Amino acid sequence: MEKKRKLTIAKAMSEAIALEMRTSPEVLVMGEDIAKLGGVFGNTQGLLDEFGPDRVRDTPISETAFIGTAVGMAAAGMKPVVELMFVDFFGVCMDAIYNLAAKQSYFSGGNVTCPMVLMTSVGGGYGDAGQHSQALFATFGHLPGLKVVIPSNAYDAKGMMAAAISDPNPVVFMFHKALQGMGWLGTVPRSITHVPEERYTIALDHAHIVREGRDITLVGLGHTVHLALDAAAELEGEGIEAEVIDLRSIAPLDRETIIRSVAKTGALISVDDDYHSYGVGAEILANVAEQDDLHLKAPLKRISYPDIPVPFAPEMEHAVLPNAGKIVTAARKLLKESAHV
Structure with a gap:
């Protein structure tokens, strides 16, 4: 019988990314403070130690640059997982997301896909005001070519992240701050669930x-x-x-x-x-x-x-x-x- 172990969504996400990186050298991670710090919301904890700076890359504070770079990497056969720290920051990089990532497969007749995951935090309740507290689900869900998902618990988070990295389409992987398991945020206890150690996937189109x-x-x-x-x-x-x-x-x-x-x-x-x-x-x-x-x-x-x-x-x-x-x-x-x- 498998030993029950409970993980937070943050740890489940980082575990899923690590499993994909071990089996696929094309997977790499980029974003602000995702390497040594392990991500402001804990999504990339431990990845730098295991995979090194070539595959876990801290970026300058320029979402336009590093998300655009991720789109190009995806076109060239890589599988980038890139973090937009707050979904509110989408305004400075929307051209790369919608006009490049979302349309790449369509414009090329399916010859150039975009296997890219854009993970981003959503949600308010922390006194962070209008620049760091929005959800914007519909903003991304409205755009053809993007898959947009959000887990409510750690079990789903791991399986959905594995499925997102394996998907040939660009996936916007949203995570809510109140569910991450970061102590300074507070966490809904129900979101911390048993997560199997092995790899598994959860379909990105089923409620x-x-x-x-x-x-x-x-x-x-x-x-x-x-x-x-x-x-x-x-x-x-x-x-x-x-x-x-x-x-x-x-x-x-x-x-x-x-x-x-x-x-x-x-x-x-x-x-x-x-x-x-x-x-x-x-x-x-x-x-x-x-x-x-x-x-x-x-x-x-x-x-x-x-x-x-x-x-x-x-x-x-x-x-x-x-x-x-x-x-x-x-x-x-x-x-x-x-x-x-």
Whole structure:
């Protein structure tokens, strides 16, 4: 029997990268503070000691330069894993991501692929204001040619990272600060899970039903999966069975799993911490609304972050972030109204 061992998402990510580097000399890692420091969020711990500076490279503070370089390396047959420290920094390197990485295979008729992983931190709650606190799921999920994923736990993080490095397409691998396992951030305990030592992969296009229920479907991704689970536990005490779906992947979006769940429950709340308008939640609700054979017992609902820059003051920031209480309140309201229809 395999010994159970629990890892944080950060350690699971670095372990997955190390396994791929051992078996594939084409894999290398680049980014700011990813070598000696092991990454600000711990994603590359121990890699420099094992693989040396040729394959684990600290870069200058120029995302435009090193992400553009990674695209060129991918075109030449390498498999770069490159870190954009905060997703908020995408503005200075979006040309390399969208006009180069995302379109490389399409523009070449499939002759030049882009097996590149862009890992980046997302999420607020730390008083880091508008330059370091956004999620921006929809910004990347909207762009053809990119796969966009986010794990909610360490088991998924390892399997998804292995799959991302092996994928011939560019993968944006998002990780939420509240789930990383870095002591100075605080971590949702549920995200620290058993992780097998051997290599395994998790498909980058399948959502996961993490809790089954019959009364309402709650859809989350990354951190909001845990908010949904906390809400489901509270609702259970009131006799309400909530089904919780972990999207795992934003692009491609597993629409079928969502539709099957809503067909069973008849009610849906989507929860994400990206901006409200034009977001993942809107796409999920539209996907369900377009089905002509679903019998809904309640209006569709999305909980997200309002369309304002992230405040610096903690009291203001936490007031507008999604939380389990907002989910519980919304679920009660939807189901109470449905009972009177």
